[in-house]
Amino acid sequence: DAGITQSPRHKVTETGTPVTLRCHQTENHRYMYWYRQDPGHGLRLIHYSYGVKDTDKGEVSDGYSVSRSKTEDFLLTLESATSSQTSVYFCAISGGQHSGNTIYFGEGSWLTVV
């Protein structure tokens, strides 16, 4: 497995509460990503980062924010969780151009918003 650790792995939270998911990598890869996976939708990109403090929005960024203060850590925050954000969240990393953009995934974080 690539050196990617997601925490927490499982969380149940109430609507309206803030939630932060953490991704930690030990590979020193430049690019980091947050995807969500939902039945019928496959994987969809939420936000990505191309360096420390450099982030950008993906396909489904509304309701989410991210931060990357260190190369190894990429945080995903749901400011006010909604039931539509119940999903499996995957962090991923990539070395970028020289690796052909091959992406390595973490094991996922299961989030339930009740």
Next chain:
Amino acid sequence: SQQGEEDPQALSIQEGENATMNCSYKTSINNLQWYRQNSGRGLVHLILIRSNEREKHSGRLRVTLDTSKKSSSLLITASRAADTASYFCATDFSGGGADGLTFGKGTHLIIQP
């Protein structure tokens, strides 16, 4: 959406048979990748084929790419129960750019023992 589309959505075969999954996409690509996802786990990279390649092999996997038809196929030969998983194609439009890959919705493969 520019995501690839896998076909079929689900496939059930007997152990030992070959499994073929297809992927179609909409715009020009730099490369196309296939990933596997076991239930409850993250995706694992299987194979990458570049836009100037037509066929690539890795063990029991064979991937073809037809850029004129904007399609790719993944063949798993001599299937095993452990091959039961979901398989995703992912397209790279940006040539290694920061915005990653675009994934299809996957083919769920079941290998019957």
